[in-house]
Amino acid sequence: MFDLSGVSEPAATPLDARAIDTFRAQLSAALESPSGLDDGGRVDAIRGLEALACVVTAAQAHLSVELDTSRREERAAKGVPAAQLGRGVGQEVAHARRESPHRGQRHLGLARIATTELPSTWRAWRAGRITEWQATLIARETACLSREDRLAVDTAVAGDPARLERMGLRELVGELQSEANHLDPASVVARRRRAETDRHVTLRPAPDTMTWLTALLPVKDGVAAYAALTRSADSARAGGDRRGKGQVMADALVGRVVEGDTTTAGHQRVSLNLVMTDHDLFGAGDQPAYVDGYGPVPSELAREIVAGACTRKEELWLRRLYCHPRTGELVAADSRSRLFPRSLARFIRLRDRVCRTPWCDAPVRHLDHPVPRADDGPTSEVNGQGLCEACNYAKEAPGWWARPSPGTDGHEIETTLPTGHRYRSRPPPIVATVRRTPIRIDFVLAT
Structure with missing residues (x-):
């Protein structure tokens, strides 16, 4: 049964692993049986646990700042260059939080900013009124401001914790941007210009052997590119193309990038690294293959890729690789x-x-x-x-x-x-079975 009788009476709890593990074990044990609460009590308990989750991330931020300060003081005493004093601390935080180093570094950066430059936000966060993501949005939208203006926006937006708690994410971002633009419009313009230098393209695996190809572009370029693809889709469908609008747009994007603009001289060469066993390549098995930069793909799709490459007369290279007899590495x-x-x-x-x-x-x-x-x-x-x-x-x-x-x-x-x-x-097994010889297949697409 959940017992929340002590929630309204805060008591000092030591931030050491033993005390935290004890509380975690007690809460975990409460989940082994029905709560015994009515529906109103269940909603109240969910709200209380949500606030607790917010306080937990604030406690992690507090300890992360202490760790960072300790590391910097220790290394400064040893004469480590100033630029290297904080190196690796974000990775230590990430290891403790069981997340990627990028996320650990982002959490540490937010913790430093919130505890030193955003006092109202920090009070709301450690009181459990806002989430770590909401605190991140406040830090992000005020990053272009001077310390004094940042404090002013923090006070204006987060000074009333009850009002802040009621804000949706879009409302919060809109108010932050409005306050920042009112205080220092020049810095907002400068931030926009700097943001344009961060344009990039990323590739991430999607379900069902698909991928998300994402481009971060300046608004004029992104809108123009989308409009051009939309025109291609509308024209094709008007001409009787049975593909859906999204399909035509996706195909047009790939065609223009991979095959190249007809006004561009020369040829483009694109390599695709595919790893699969000889057993699966020739149709006798069904173990997943591996595409470099994507991940596992069904053997049927891998064979289709190979057959398509042969049909299109692309350059095809085969290289034998060898696996560990037990692990498949x-x-x-x-x-x-x-x-x-x-x-x-x-x-x-x-x-x-x-x-x-x-x-x-x-x-x-x-x-x-x-x-x-x-x-x-x-x-x-x-x-x-x-x-x-x-x-x-x-x-x-x-x-x-x-x-x-x-x-x-x-x-x-x-x-x-x-x-x-x-x-x-350890590296992941390259194939599920280790009794076959894996073959790496390189495609060079020349257009």
Whole structure:
């Protein structure tokens, strides 16, 4: 049964792991039996738990700032350059929160801003009136302002916590933007111009072997591109095309990007790396294949891709790869060179797929020597791992330590954080079965 009788009487609870684990265990045990509440009590309990969840994230922010301050003071005393004092702290926070380093760094940045520059927001957050995301929106929309103007907006928007709690997200953002534009319109314009330099394109897996290809563009470019695709769809459908409007727009986008504009001279070359077993390639199996940059795909789709490439007379390259007999991980040979050779680098990227840091699904950007070359670490698949840029820089901070972990069950890296916490990472099996020889198929699309 839920007992919320003490909620209205705050009591000091020590922020140590033992006390927190005790409370968590008590709350978890309460879920093993019916609550015994009426419907009104259930709604009140849900509201109370939501407020508790907000306070929990505020407590994490409080401790994250303390950790960051401690790390910076410790490193400053050792003479570490100022620019490197906070390196790796966001990754430690991410490890504790079981999330990607990017999210951990974002949480730490928000915690520093909220506790030092947004006092009204911080009071509402730690009281459980707003979520971490609402606090993030306030910090984001005031980032372009001076410290004084930021404080003024914080007071105007978050000074009344009851009113702030009633705001929807769109209403909150609108009021923040209005206050910011009123106080410092020039900074809002400058922020817009800086934002245009952040334009980029991303690719993420979607369900059912689809992908989300997303472009962040200035408003004029985004609207113009969408209008051009819409015109193509309307024209095609007016001419009797039976495809849906969205289908025509998607096909037109791919056609213009992959096949290229007819006014552009030369040819475009696009490589697609597909890994599957010979058993599945020739139709005798049904284990998933792997497409570099996307992930697992059904073997039927992989065979369709290969057959389509042969039909279109594209350049086709086959390379044999070898799996560990038990784990299914890819294995390869050593190299003595300083930089990872292209073939070995390609192999490590295919083996690790994404950054090896737990909960970090970022693409591999850096090929790292766990045992540094300065310590005579070899350039090999054993002493190599794929990391994103942020994680590779983080492990260079004082107190971080990484080494290949000895064993016979494939590739494993053990990383030790400055606090002494450890984690081990392994690459995912490249194929579900290890009794077949995986083949890497490279397509070079020449148009």
